[in-house]
Amino acid sequence: MNLSFPMPTTSANRSRWSAAIGRSTRCVLAAVVLVGGWLTTAAPAADPTSFADVVDGVQPKMVKIFGAGGLRGLQAYQSGFLISPEGHVLTAWSYVLDTDLITVTLADGRRMQGQLVGADPRIEIAILKVPVEDVPYFSLDLAKDLDIGDRVLAFSNLFGVAMGDEPASVQHGNVAMKTQLAARRGAFETPYDGPVYVLDAMTNNPGAAGGALTNLRGELAGILGKELRSSLNNTWLNYAVPVDQLTDSVEAILAGRTLPRSVDDQTPKPAQPWTLALLGIRLVPNVLPNTPPFVDVVVSGSPAARVGVQPDDLILFVDGRVASSSQNLLDELTFIDRIDPLNLTIQRGIELLEITVTQGP
Amino acid sequence: MKKWTEAIRASGTGASGTVILPIVVFAMLTALPAGAIDVPQPVLDAQQQRIDAIQRAIPSAVSIFANEGQGGGSGVVITPDGYALSNFHVTKPAGDYMQCSMADGQLYDAVIVSIDPTGDVALIKLLGRDDFPYATMGDSDQVRVGDWCFAVGNPFLLATDFQPTVTLGIVSGVNRYQPPAGTLLEYADCIQTDASINPGNSGGPLFDAQGDLIGINGRGSFEKRGRVNVGVGYAISINQIKNFLGYLHSGRIVDHATLGAIVSSDEDGRVIVTDVLESSDAYRRGLRYGAEILSFGGRPVTTVNGFKNTLGIFPRDWRVPLSFRLNGQRHDVYVRLMGVHGREELLTKAAGVPLPMPEPQPKPGPKKPRALPGQDPQQPPGDQPQPPHEDVPDVPLPKKIQPKPGRSPIPGHPGQREPSIPDHVRPWIKPRTGFANYYFNELHRDRVWNAFSAHGTFDELGETWTLRAAPAEGGEVRIELGDQRVTGRFTGQVGQVDLTRDLGEQLDPPGSGGLLVTLHLWQRMLRLGPLQFGDVYYLGTAPLPGYDGLYDVLVAVHDVVESHFFFQPDSGQLVAIEMFPDSGVDPCEVYFHDYREIDGRQWPHSLRVRHGERTVLELNLDEIHAAAKPDEAS
Numbered sequence: 001m002n003l004s005f006p007m008p009t010t011s012a013n014r015s016r017w018s019a020a021i022g023r024s025t026r027c028v029l030a031a032v033v034l035v036g037g038w039l040t041t042a043a044p045a046a047d048p049t050s051f052a053d054v055v056d057g058v059q060p061k062m063v064k065i066f067g068a069g070g071l072r073g074l075q076a077y078q079s080g081f082l083i084s085p086e087g088h089v090l091t092a093w094s095y096v097l098d099t100d101l102i103t104v105t106l107a108d109g110r111r112m113q114g115q116l117v118g119a120d121p122r123i124e125i126a127i128l129k130v131p132v133e134d135v136p137y138f139s140l141d142l143a144k145d146l147d148i149g150d151r152v153l154a155f156s157n158l159f160g161v162a163m164g165d166e167p168a169s170v171q172h173g174n175v176a177m178k179t180q181l182a183a184r185r186g187a188f189e190t191p192y193d194g195p196v197y198v199l200d201a202m203t204n205n206p207g208a209a210g211g212a213l214t215n216l217r218g219e220l221a222g223i224l225g226k227e228l229r230s231s232l233n234n235t236w237l238n239y240a241v242p243v244d245q246l247t248d249s250v251e252a253i254l255a256g257r258t259l260p261r262s263v264d265d266q267t268p269k270p271a272q273p274w275t276l277a278l279l280g281i282r283l284v285p286n287v288l289p290n291t292p293p294f295v296d297v298v299v300s301g302s303p304a305a306r307v308g309v310q311p312d313d314l315i316l317f318v319d320g321r322v323a324s325s326s327q328n329l330l331d332e333l334t335f336i337d338r339i340d341p342l343n344l345t346i347q348r349g350i351e352l353l354e355i356t357v358t359q360g361p
Numbered sequence: 362m363k364k365w366t367e368a369i370r371a372s373g374t375g376a377s378g379t380v381i382l383p384i385v386v387f388a389m390l391t392a393l394p395a396g397a398i399d400v401p402q403p404v405l406d407a408q409q410q411r412i413d414a415i416q417r418a419i420p421s422a423v424s425i426f427a428n429e430g431q432g433g434g435s436g437v438v439i440t441p442d443g444y445a446l447s448n449f450h451v452t453k454p455a456g457d458y459m460q461c462s463m464a465d466g467q468l469y470d471a472v473i474v475s476i477d478p479t480g481d482v483a484l485i486k487l488l489g490r491d492d493f494p495y496a497t498m499g500d501s502d503q504v505r506v507g508d509w510c511f512a513v514g515n516p517f518l519l520a521t522d523f524q525p526t527v528t529l530g531i532v533s534g535v536n537r538y539q540p541p542a543g544t545l546l547e548y549a550d551c552i553q554t555d556a557s558i559n560p561g562n563s564g565g566p567l568f569d570a571q572g573d574l575i576g577i578n579g580r581g582s583f584e585k586r587g588r589v590n591v592g593v594g595y596a597i598s599i600n601q602i603k604n605f606l607g608y609l610h611s612g613r614i615v616d617h618a619t620l621g622a623i624v625s626s627d628e629d630g631r632v633i634v635t636d637v638l639e640s641s642d643a644y645r646r647g648l649r650y651g652a653e654i655l656s657f658g659g660r661p662v663t664t665v666n667g668f669k670n671t672l673g674i675f676p677r678d679w680r681v682p683l684s685f686r687l688n689g690q691r692h693d694v695y696v697r698l699m700g701v702h703g704r705e706e707l708l709t710k711a712a713g714v715p716l717p718m719p720e721p722q723p724k725p726g727p728k729k730p731r732a733l734p735g736q737d738p739q740q741p742p743g744d745q746p747q748p749p750h751e752d753v754p755d756v757p758l759p760k761k762i763q764p765k766p767g768r769s770p771i772p773g774h775p776g777q778r779e780p781s782i783p784d785h786v787r788p789w790i791k792p793r794t795g796f797a798n799y800y801f802n803e804l805h806r807d808r809v810w811n812a813f814s815a816h817g818t819f820d821e822l823g824e825t826w827t828l829r830a831a832p833a834e835g836g837e838v839r840i841e842l843g844d845q846r847v848t849g850r851f852t853g854q855v856g857q858v859d860l861t862r863d864l865g866e867q868l869d870p871p872g873s874g875g876l877l878v879t880l881h882l883w884q885r886m887l888r889l890g891p892l893q894f895g896d897v898y899y900l901g902t903a904p905l906p907g908y909d910g911l912y913d914v915l916v917a918v919h920d921v922v923e924s925h926f927f928f929q930p931d932s933g934q935l936v937a938i939e940m941f942p943d944s945g946v947d948p949c950e951v952y953f954h955d956y957r958e959i960d961g962r963q964w965p966h967s968l969r970v971r972h973g974e975r976t977v978l979e980l981n982l983d984e985i986h987a988a989a990k991p992d993e994a995s
Contacts, residue, residue, distance in 0.1 A: 047570035049407050051507030051531060059506075109630055109663055153507075159582040159593060161537055161553065164630060164664035169533045170506050171555040171592050201555060202592030205582070 051153060054218040055170050060107045060136040062168040062212065063089050064157045065114065065128070068099040079156040079168065079211035079224065080104070080128065082137035087130040088254065090140075090246070091210035092226055093119040097126055098324065099290065104130045109165030116324070118258030120249040121316050121345065122352055123192050123241060124226060127253045138212065138220040140250060143243035146197055146213075146221045150175045154203040154240070156211025156224055168211070173201025173238075181239070188228040188237055191352040196239040197222055204228065204238045213240040258321055270337035276330070278338060279357060280304040286326040293329040303357045310348065317345035414572035415511060415527055420494035421574075422513040422566060423447070423487070424462045424520035425471075427455035435514030435525070435565025436461065436485065437574060438495045443469070443487035444610070446602060447564030448579040449476045450546060452483040453713070457790045457798065458782045461487055462523040463494070472789040475609045476797045478711040479617035479701055480673070481546045481579050482602060483564070484609040486801075488789065496566055499573030501535075501598040504552060508532045512556045512578050512594070514565025525565075530556025530594075538666040538673070539580060539595055544701055545710055547617065549673020551595045552576045558594025567596040575599050601674040607902025607911060608676050612791075612801030614711050615901070616677040618698030624654055624668055632662050634685070640945040642697040643683070645973070652687040677701070678925075679903050694974065695906040708795060805899040809913045810891050812933025817962030819887035822987045826884055828968075829984040838980055840877070842884045847877040851978070864920045865942040874949030874972035879940040882924050883951070886917060895919035902930070905937055912936060924948075934963070947973045959985060 061082050069076035080091030089104060091097070097116060104114040114128035146152065154171045162168055177198035181190060197213065204227050211224035222240030229236050252258060276282065280302015284294045295313040298305045315323050319336060320343065323329040336342055342357040423436035423445050434451030438444070445461070452459065452473055461471045474484040487493060504510075511529045519526055534553035541547030554567060558578045567576035576596025583591060608615040621641025627633050632654040637644050654662045658671040658681045675681055677700040684693045702710065782790065793799035824844035831837055836852040847858040849870060856869025858877045868875035891897035896918040902911035905927055912927040925948075927937040934956060939948040949972055953965035964985050970978040 047509055048403075049509060050505065050570065052505035053507070055505070055507035111630060161534060161539070161582070161593075163538075163666045164626070166536065166664065166666060167506055167534065169553060169593070170531065171533055172531045202590070205591055205593060 051170070051172070051216065054153065054214075054216065055155075055167075058153070058155055058170075058212065058214060058218045059167045061138050062107055062155050062157075063091075063130075064105040064160075064162060064168070065089070065091055065096060065210065066103040066105070067096040067101070069096050075160060075206045077157065077160045077207050078209050079158075079207060081155070081210075081212045081220075081223075082135055083127075083140055083250070084137055085134050087132040087135060088117065088137075089114060089128040089130060090223060090250065091126055091128060092223070093121050093124045093126040094209060094226060097128075098292070102128060104128060105164060106130070106132070106135070107165065107167065111164075116322070118253030118256070119322055120253065120258065121191060121347070123194065123245060123249055124190070125223065125241075125246055125249060125253075127250065140220070140243055140247055143220045144215055145242065145244070146175045146178075146215065148175050148178060151216050152197075152199065152201075152221065153214050153216065153218070154199070154201060154208075154211060154224060155214065156203065156205075156208035158203075158205035158208040158211075160207045171201050171203055173199045173203065176200040188230055189350040190226070190228055191347070191350060192225070192241065194241065194245045196225065196241055199238040199240065202236075202238055203240070204236065252320075258317070267335060269334055272338050274333045274336045274338050274342050276333070278303070278359065279309075279342070281309060283326050283329070290325045291327075293323050293326045303359055307355050307357050309344075309346065309355065309357075312348070313353075314347040315344055316347050316352070317343075319343050320345070411509075411570070414568065414570055415513075417572040418496065418511070418513055418566065418568045418574075419464050419525060419527065421496040422464060422525040423471075424515035424518075424523065424525060425451055425455065425485075425564065426460050426462070426518075427451075432561075433459075433515060433518050434561055434563040435578070437513075437564075437566035437577070438463075438487060438493045439498065439574070440495055441493050442491045443471075443489070443493045444474065445471070445485050445487055446566075446577050446609075447483045447485055448577065449478050449481045449483045449711075450579070451564040452476065452485060457792070458786055459485065461485075462520060464523065464525055465494075466523050468523070470783065470786050472786060472800075473798050474801050475611055475613055475615055476711060477605055477609060477615040477617070478545045478707070479541065479547055480597060480601065480605065480615075481548065482577065482597060482605065482609065483797075484606075486789070488786065496568070496574040497572075498599050498603065499569050499571070499575045501552060501575045501600040504532055504535055504569065504575050504598075506532050506535055509570040510552075510554055510556055510567055510575065512554070512558055512562055512565060512567050512596075514562040514578065516557070516559035516561040518561050526562075528557040528562075530554045533593070535598075536667065536670050537595060538670050543710070546580075547673055548580050548595050548597060550598050550601055550670035551580070552598055554578075554594050554596060555592040556594060557590040557592075558596075559590050562594070577602065598674070604674055604679075605676050605901075607913070608900070610801060611805060611899045611901045612796050612798045612803075613898070613901070614707055614795065614797050616700040616702055616707050618672060618675050618677045618679065619701050620648075620657075620672060620683075620696060621699045622648055624665055626665050630663070632665055632668055638699075641699055642947075645947060646683070646694040646696050647687065647692050648683070648685060648696075649687055652685040652692075655684040655686055655691070657681065657683050672698075676901065676903070678900065680906050682906075704795065802899050805913070806891055806897060806915060809899060809915055809928050809933070813928055813935060814890075815933055816956070817958075819962060819987075820890060821989055822888060823990045824884075824888070826987040827984070828880075828980075828982050829986075830980040830982050832980070840880060842881060847881045849877050864922045868942055868949070872972065872975075873970055873977045874947055875940050875942050876949055876951065876970050876978065878922065878942070879924065879938055879949045879951050882917065882919060882922065882940060883935075883938055885919065886926060891915060891917065900925065903927070908936070935965075955981070 063080045065080050066077045078092055078096045080089045083090045102114040103111055105111045112130045114130050117127040117129050119126035151174050155168045158169050175197045181193055181196050203224055208224050209226040212220055213222035213224060215221055220243060222242050225239050225241055280299035281295050281304045282297040284296045293315040295311050298309050315329055318332045321332055323332055338359055344355045346353045346355055421438045423438060425436050426433040436445040436447035439446055457473050459471050461469050469487040469489050471485045471487045474486050476483045510532050511527055513525045513527050516526050533555050537551045537553045539548035558581050562578045565578050566574050567578050569575045576598050578596045580595040582593040620643050622634050622637040622643050624632050625635050634650055634652045637648050654668055656662055660671050662668045675698055677698055680695045680697045683696045789800055790798055791800035796802055826842040828840040838851050840849045845860055849856045851870055854870050856877055858867040864878045869877050886894050894917050898916050900914040900916045903914050904911055913930050915926040917924050922942055924938055924940040929936050935953055937952045939950050941948045952969040955967035956963040957966050966982045968980040
């Protein structure tokens with residue numbers, strides 16, 4: 001597959017996105033030459049244009065993820081793929097991960113519990129870790145950019161059709177558009193506002209979020225997003241987030257910068273940390289093992305009230321670290337000195353808000 | 362750059378922009394300075410191959426329009442005499458009779474042959490030609506995820522101009538399991554594709570890149586997006602249908618199979634038996650609670666879905682290899698699969714809501730009932746073509762007239778009513794309880810019997826037959842088949858059957874499962890033939906463990922005893938009889954070999970008797986004596 005090609009003429013306008021046209025043309029060229037190669041070498045009965053070999057190369061990197069959900073049309077499954085030989089799994093940040101028991105099924109059918117390494121709700125990704133070694137994986141460093149017109153393959157466990165060692169579903173399509181999802185605000189309800197590949201194939205089905213988008217060589221290009229329906233005309237958007245939008249977050253997550261500090265009992269605690277009372281909020285009653293930290297009451301005149309925290313806000317992050325439950329949030333606060341400002345990432349409806357709370361008036 | 366971008370975008374969104382379109386774009390890019398387009402030959406070849414495959418496939422596609430105006434669907438012709446596959450859920454609203462258009466612009470009458478409600482398959486027969494274009498069946502086990510494929514059919518009933526729609530995609534998954542609704546419409550071991558499968562595509566063909574038939578489209582995952590394609594369609598694999606094809610020709614309502622056991626996966630991912638029916642063959646073969654299923658039907662079992670997939674591709678009554686581990690010991694057995702349904706239960710479920718026979722009752726009001734193109738409701742019944750002769754059913758009927766130009770009615774529109782069954786179609790339809798169309802069962806029952814009879818007819822023989830063998834270990838075996846009783850003298854034991862008493866309780870010699878009764882039924886079938894034997898119907902084709910290929914099976918019921926007669930399809934020769942004295946017990950199996958001619962008739966000179974997992978007896982006959990009937994002898 002390692003072939004070289006003449007570079008096609010490209011224009012001088014090499015903005016970040018348009019420069020990819022040259023690359024995409026190279027991909028097309030690759031396809032041409034590969035087709036030619038297969039025509040001469042493949043068995044006569046086999047279809048030389050089949051993607052079967054490429055698909056076989058990608059499948060071992062795909063995983064199926066099972067977690068919370070299963071009620072009211074919320075599927076308890078989604079997709080993901082391995083991004084390290086030590087079992088780091090990149091997937092979509094969603095309610096499916098909102099449980100202590102996340103089951104990850106590898107392509108060979110091995111089932112294991114996935115530990116949440118961290119998440120970035122702003123780009124709606126999360127990383128899980130499963131206890132394996134030397135597994136096939138996508139290196140994010142080797143990910144490819146795509147351009148309009150590029151042909152792609154989408155791998156996911158849409159509709160949860162695959163169980164155990166059954167392979168992920170594969171769809172084919174083209175990059176129809178590259179755009180900022182922010183331009184769709186008001187139409188598509190999502191906190192992510194960065195660039196996306198819009199696809200002409202119906203890739204973003206239930207359970208497909210977290211799936212892999214590759215080029216025709218099976219090289220990673222993006223992660224399939226959650227289902228997005230336009231509130232204007234009820235149409236669904238099929239899209240993937242380019243890998244280069246993820247790399248900073250993935251690095252931060254892998255470095256442990258998004259983990260709750262409480263997981264490491266060596267971390268020193270301040271003598272006078274933040275408390276909910278000091279913030280001036282009460283959470284909804286903590287009745288479940290994983291009660292999400294929803295704000296129930298905001299005390300008027302309190303630090304939280306001054307910066308506009310409202311009832312029904314969901315606290316996602318405290319100083320960039322995941323607050324996956326009320327207890328988790330309480331624990332996290334004990335690590336933050338009340339003389340320091342407190343950074344909260346809050347979900348209000350579909351909006352993500354970054355709020356900094358300080359003690360003083 | 363802008364122009365290029367647009368060009369690439371245009372190519373990228375083209376529905377058929379597969380390998381071809383982007384490459385054309387590339388050619389334009391590099392060729393701009395020179396002003397010439399140079400498409401690489403491999404690309405042109407690949408393009409031509411796809412065009413050829415589609416052109417090859419389209420003529421066999423069928424668009425089905427249901428008589429009652431309740432919609433329609435698709436199908437595909439698989440034989441030159443017009444047998445076509447479709448979905449049960451497509452043909453069900455149509456009842457016994459439907460009209461089908463093909464890409465040749467003709468409208469053909471068609472009748473139901475068989476239905477498989479569990480597998481959502483129906484076989485229909487188009488009438489009027491013996492040279493229909495037909496699809497070549499591929500091998501769906503060779504289909505790989507990522508292969509190109511295309512669906513041909515009648516989505517949204519667009520084929521009112523008789524031209525089917527082609528939608529291209531890739532194989533998204535194989536060996537998919539899609540659970541049934543209740544017990545019907547189960548898609549096991551199916552092919553998943555992102556080729557657009559929409560309402561109306563149901564029953565239509567999925568072809569591979571060569572244009573070989575690999576599946577029958579019938580289902581999609583839609584969920585909250587309404588009933589339009591979301592890139593996830595499912596096709597029944599053609600290899601499953603190949604297993605059922607003999608059954609599907611039988612005119613019956615065909616049932617799927619169950620092992621009689623429930624399996625689930627344990628925490629280690631192994632597939633474990635959690636319940637097993639004591640009346641099942643699997644239980645008699647040693648399957649018990651806690652056994653780990655290792656392989657089934659020749660496939661390794663790693664998931665419950667995988668087990669269900671395998672179960673779903675086999676018809677009821679087939680014997681299928683099963684390997685399991687119980688208490689550390691591995692068992693490799695053949696199990697006889699039970700039906701998913703009781704017979705009455707299947708009839709009730711297949712019927713679902715009652716299907717009224719279409720009767721010629723013009724609707725009140727000014728609107729005249731409108732017929733489909735090519736069908737003239739004004740035509741007097743007497744002018745219809747002659748019905749085919751009873752015993753030569755495949756006489757081609759005259760072609761229907763060309764469709765009239767102008768707007769075609771769309772089935773499903775209110776106020777329209779399709780014509781009732783035309784007279785020339787009626788001979789092809791024979792209603793009988795338990796059958797989708799008994800006409801075809803008789804057809805195959807007679808075919809099988811006529812092929813067997815080519816080896817000699819036994820009806821002029823008398824009722825006393827003597828079989829004698831001298832086993833190598835010494836002694837003599839002598840079996841007398843008479844009109845009142847059957848007696849057998851074997852080495853060390855004697856046995857007899859009083860034919861005036863209940864046959865199911867006289868299973869001599871002990872341990873054989875009823876060899877003497879089986880031989881009596883063999884004699885009865887040979888002498889009387891299926892019409893006088895009792896209730897005899899054509900089951901379809903089934904395998905015999907240890908034998909290659911599939912065998913035509915006649916099921917014969919006499920005196921509460923059911924027996925299955927296996928005939929070699931090429932030679933027509935009788936190969937085996939399985940005699941079931943009761944449900945829930947192992948049959949007596951007699952295998953007939955070493956046919957040699959005596960007085961113009963082929964007689965088997967080697968009998969092998971099996972019961973359960975044991976070979977009970979092997980007899981090499983030294984003497985067969987069967988006198989002619991006394992009145993003929995005089």
